Each structure stands twice: as C-alpha cells, then as structure tokens.
Amino acid sequence: MSDEVIDFFKAFSDANRLKIVGLLARQPYSVEELAALLDLKPSTVSHHLAKLAQIGLVSAKTESYYNVYQLDEKVLEAKSRSLFSQENLKASVSEIDLDAYDSKVIHDYTRKDGSLKTIPAQRKKLEAVLRYLVKVFDVNKRYSEKKVNEILSQYHEDTASLRRELVGYGLMKREGGGGEYWRE
Amino acid sequence: MSDEVIDFFKAFSDANRLKIVGLLARQPYSVEELAALLDLKPSTVSHHLAKLAQIGLVSAKTESYYNVYQLDEKVLEAKSRSLFSQENLKASVSEIDLDAYDSKVIHDYTRKDGSLKTIPAQRKKLEAVLRYLVKVFDVNKRYSEKKVNEILSQYHEDTASLRRELVGYGLMKREGGGGEYWRE
DNA sequence: AATCTAATTTGATATGTATCGAATTAGATT
DNA sequence: AATCTAATTCGATACATATCAAATTAGATT
Incomplete structure (x- = not known):
C-alpha cells in the first residue's frame, strides 16, 4: 500500500x-x-x-x-x-475518516442527549454544528418557520440564531414570501 | 542544489x-x-x-x-x-570524482617511485592498473615490442604479462605481422 | 482594554537511520 | 583442500526526526 x-x-x-x-x-x-x-x-x-x-x-x-x-x-x-x-x-x-473534524466538534459541543451546550462562535465549528443539525430535516420537505423553531428548540433555546445561520450558510433554503424552509 | x-x-x-x-x-x-x-x-x-x-x-x-x-x-x-x-x-x-576508484587502486599497488608492487590478480584492479600504465604511451605512436618492454620494465619485471594484458583489455593495439604496438 | 482562540515555538522523549568496525559468509583462485 | 577476496551481516554509536505537552505568540472577538 x-x-x-x-x-x-x-x-x-x-x-x-x-x-x-x-x-x-x-x-x-x-x-x-x-x-x-x-x-x-x-x-x-x-x-x-x-x-x-x-x-x-x-x-x-x-x-x-x-x-x-x-x-x-x-x-x-x-x-x-x-x-x-x-x-x-x-x-x-x-484511509482517513473525513468526518473526524465534525465528529470532534459535535462531541465537544453536545450533551449526552444531543442538545447543544452553546452555539460555537468560531466559523468552522459553527459550520460543523450546522451540518449536524441540518440532518434532522428531511430533504425537499417544506417546513413552516414555526415547525423549524420547534425542531431546533430540542437543541438550543436560541432557535432564531440557529435558523438564521442555517440559511446563511446555505444549508437550508427559504422562500421569501410565505416563510417556508426546506433542505435541498 | x-x-x-x-x-x-x-x-x-x-x-x-x-x-x-x-x-x-x-x-x-x-x-x-x-x-x-x-x-x-x-x-x-x-x-x-x-x-x-x-x-x-x-x-x-x-x-x-x-x-x-x-x-x-x-x-x-x-x-x-x-x-x-x-x-x-x-x-x-x-560532484563525484569518477577516478577515485582507479586512484585508490593505484595508490595501493604502487611504490613511491610509481613502480608496481605486484600485478593485481583481480580483474577490476588489474583494469585500473592497466589504465594507469597505458598513459605513458603516446597516442597513435608506433612502438616496437622491444621498446614496449623497455618502458614497462620501469613498472614491473613481468613485462610480457603487462604487455599481453594491455592488448587483451583493448587498451593497446597490435599489428599481427611486424610486432608493432600503439595506443589509439 | 480585556479576553479568548488557533497557531507556533520550545523542550523532552522515543524511534529511526547513516555510518563504521568487526565478524561472518559466499565464492573464486591457487 | 587451503587460501584469498569481496560482500554481507551484526553491534555500537551518533545524528536526525516524529510526536507530544507546555509556554508563547498573533490576532480576533467582546
């Protein structure tokens, strides 16, 4: 080899x-x-x-x-x-586990129940956490803003920030008018 | 470099x-x-x-x-x-001295006056010594067998062997009939 | 300004390796 | 068969380096 x-x-x-x-x-x-x-x-x-x-x-x-x-x-x-x-x-x-960095960050920032201790301030760590969070949404399914908040509230109380960052980093899309969100 | x-x-x-x-x-x-x-x-x-x-x-x-x-x-x-x-x-x-091997062999087999202590039995060492000896002959000049022996006798008493090996390894040429030798 | 974070630098350690001398081996010459 | 020679192997040593922990630095965030 x-x-x-x-x-x-x-x-x-x-x-x-x-x-x-x-x-x-x-x-x-x-x-x-x-x-x-x-x-x-x-x-x-x-x-x-x-x-x-x-x-x-x-x-x-x-x-x-x-x-x-x-x-x-x-x-x-x-x-x-x-x-x-x-x-x-x-x-x-x-032979490298390409998810090792994300795994390490998730491990550092989550409790045993999977919820977030804090929202990372550093960009790369925030990205890792967002990649982790976005997986709970089904691909192409439409969610109301209320539903999104409800789901995210399991992870951290500041659901508005999480929702905004998910969109900001392009992990979720948002339709301007009706306030619908989805993951592509 | x-x-x-x-x-x-x-x-x-x-x-x-x-x-x-x-x-x-x-x-x-x-x-x-x-x-x-x-x-x-x-x-x-x-x-x-x-x-x-x-x-x-x-x-x-x-x-x-x-x-x-x-x-x-x-x-x-x-x-x-x-x-x-x-x-x-x-x-x-x-950066390598490509003559280092010949130099070492010559050093090992010659006295201070340049004459040979012995004629090497090993092929590669004999070759090195012959390359050293042949330099005393001018290129393209014709030498009689007697003259060749006279010159080689300064290096070793067994002039016949030296002469034969010089020809055998192709370092000197010999014309069949007249017994003339030369270095090309 | 004070604090926090990632990166670098430094010091220590353990492993790797380039070199040599001595002993051994393989093989040819006598 | 006995001897000689070049090559290899073995043991020892000195130098290089991969790794980590601790201390320091550079730079951004609050």
Whole structure:
C-alpha cells in the first residue's frame, strides 16, 4: 500500500543513495567501486544497495569476486510517473475518516442527549454544528418557520440564531414570501 | 542544489505528510481540522506544514482565527516531472570524482617511485592498473615490442604479462605481422 | 482594554537511520 | 583442500526526526 510509496521516497531521501542511482544510471558498478567513488566503507554501501534493491530499483549479478549492481531503468521510469499521480494522492486519503473534524466538534459541543451546550462562535465549528443539525430535516420537505423553531428548540433555546445561520450558510433554503424552509 | 531535491523527497517520506498533501489536494484545511482528521496534535501538524511550506508546496492564508493551508498544485506538478529527470541524476553525480576508484587502486599497488608492487590478480584492479600504465604511451605512436618492454620494465619485471594484458583489455593495439604496438 | 482562540515555538522523549568496525559468509583462485 | 577476496551481516554509536505537552505568540472577538 502506502508503505511502498514511502519506502520509495525514503530511498531517494539520502544524498549518497541519490549518487548511487546517478552512478548506476551511467554504468554498473561493484560495491567496492561505489565505496571508493563515494568515500564510504563497503558495509555502508551494501546497506544502501539493500534498500535500493528492496524497492526493486537495483539488482546484483555476481561476477567472479564481485557483486556488480545495475539500475533497473524500467522501474525508475514507471515509478517516477506514478508516484505523484492522482491515484496515489487519493490512496493516501482513502484511509482517513473525513468526518473526524465534525465528529470532534459535535462531541465537544453536545450533551449526552444531543442538545447543544452553546452555539460555537468560531466559523468552522459553527459550520460543523450546522451540518449536524441540518440532518434532522428531511430533504425537499417544506417546513413552516414555526415547525423549524420547534425542531431546533430540542437543541438550543436560541432557535432564531440557529435558523438564521442555517440559511446563511446555505444549508437550508427559504422562500421569501410565505416563510417556508426546506433542505435541498 | 541537491539539498533541495532531498528536502523534497523527505517531505514525502512520511505517512502523515503524504495524507496532508492528499487532503489539501481536495480542499484547503486549517491546522485544527487537519489535526482532527489525522488524529494528531496541532503542534505536530504545524511542524509537518512548516516542512511542506519550506519547499513551497503549501502556503497559509489567515482567515479570522484560522490559518488555512492550501496546496500549490503548480509546484507539485513541476516537481513531479523534474525530480527523476536526467538533469537531476547528472547533478547528483557531478560532484563525484569518477577516478577515485582507479586512484585508490593505484595508490595501493604502487611504490613511491610509481613502480608496481605486484600485478593485481583481480580483474577490476588489474583494469585500473592497466589504465594507469597505458598513459605513458603516446597516442597513435608506433612502438616496437622491444621498446614496449623497455618502458614497462620501469613498472614491473613481468613485462610480457603487462604487455599481453594491455592488448587483451583493448587498451593497446597490435599489428599481427611486424610486432608493432600503439595506443589509439 | 480585556479576553479568548488557533497557531507556533520550545523542550523532552522515543524511534529511526547513516555510518563504521568487526565478524561472518559466499565464492573464486591457487 | 587451503587460501584469498569481496560482500554481507551484526553491534555500537551518533545524528536526525516524529510526536507530544507546555509556554508563547498573533490576532480576533467582546
């Protein structure tokens, strides 16, 4: 899943691994050669190559004494095109509960019976509470102003404010003349 | 230079930062909202956003109480195309001394006067030594076998082996009949 | 002006990781 | 078979960083 993507980004998040990829893009090298070129110990290079091999970016073929590593350019090309794609971005969001913020606000502002402790003064929290309140109205059904107040009074005494904000934020519509309200 | 590239990869090397980018690709969010969606503390989210802002990927606009962050999709697109480009790979290699391996081998196998302690048995080291030796011959100049031996004898007594390997690895050419050698 | 709120900064902690040296392994050369 | 070599693995260390709590800051609301 997402771990693969992260491993790939991590593989490129180190200066020496970037250099290794750059070198192998020109020609294959043994561990010992890379160590000399990068001024690192072979054990360190081996460690880096293991990470690059884990994501399938490089592979080794033994050649007498040497382990000669080569870059798989196909993998590099494929990944470079897909890493920032819409699918990857969507995938990273897919596991998130997009209602978590509303849930937290509702939890903070309501009592056990669901009624409001106070009406939030902050815009984003008020919005969350209004999105919560509007659900008690059936879609497309017409309500008189009196009926709206009656329903809202279960949540807070200041029904006028709640009603006004619901309309103000576009969550409910109101017909100018007859004083009818509905949720679209 | 390369540090910018690394910072960019590092920015994507964390699951929560990936999620933030994914969320902001859909719509802007405040720090508090992101904290609730990711189940993190606001201070942690602020820390992540600072890193994303440092590479120019997100920016904030204050909106009454809130700092609402938004994704700069232009930057995302531009970077996603350039990060794995040939130029970046070349840039990572540009600061590397490509002769470092040969230099190390020469250092290990020669005395202060430049002569060889031994002839390396390992292929890659032998190649490095031969690349070092061949430089004493002028390009395109013709040498008799006797002259070649005379020159090589300054480096090692086994001139026949050196001469044979120089030809075997293609570093010097030999004309079949007259026994003449040259470097192309 | 006083108060409140979200965001940031700072300090502390725990985890992750790049590096090296030493020991081990795999494999080729003699 | 014995020896040599490059690579890998293991253990230790130092540095980086993700996270949170507490303190501070910036800014709006009352």
